[in-house]
Amino acid sequence: MKKLILALLILAGTVHAQSLIVISGSKTVAVAGFSDTFPGTGALSASWTTPGTWTGGQLAAATKSSGAICTTNYGDLCLAYATGYTAPNNQIATIAVTTAPTIYEGFGVLVRANGAGNGYWMHGNGNTPIELDICTSGSCAAAAYSFCGGLIAAGSTYSLGVHGNVLTCYVNAVAAGTPYTDASNTYTSGYVGFGMSVYTGGGKIGSFTAAAN
Secondary structure (H helix, E strand, C coil), rough: CCCCCCCEEEHHHHHCCEEEEEEECCCCEEECCEECCCCCECCCCCCCCCCCCCCCCCEEECCCEEEEEECCCCEEEEEEEEECCCCCCCEEEEEEEEECCCCCCEEEEEEECCCCCCEEEEECCCCCCEEEEEEECCCCEEEECCCCCCCCCEEEEEEEEEEEEEEEEEEEEEEEEEECCCCCCCCCCCCEEEEEECCCCCCEEEEEEEEEE
């Protein structure tokens, strides 16, 4: 087994460093080029831009309360793009879901995205299997239903990685489901990010990491 060790400078819950991926069998571990644990309360750090453009919900700004949170308004969608991180074209982003008070609270990961509503969007909740969408100007079309073959649950991490035109889901750092090949190679670069949709509210993402893939 190959082991790579990277020393990271951690400041106020946000990490900026070179990125490495450690792969062993079906497991992949991202050593973060960007990481945020969303410490404290209030607005997200200056590394984030929110909420961007979307047509699939009532947009709201994600904030933090010892983790990233959305609102308590049913139907709101909180999106955030890590515009302070220059993501490589081949990238992977991971969220750690710490609180999911109902099975209908939604969580998602964005790669090769931008504030105009373009990008790849992996999302799901505790009732609907995780799917992969391709979004254009905030309008999303499903590219792969049951992309990860499972549901969102508190206490787990969810990653979306893209390399070339192949997108792969990881649950708790283990490849899950079937990788999706975008024959059109719709997006070749962009930001990483996350999103949360509200049913009753109270969902929380404990951390976000991103790296080269």
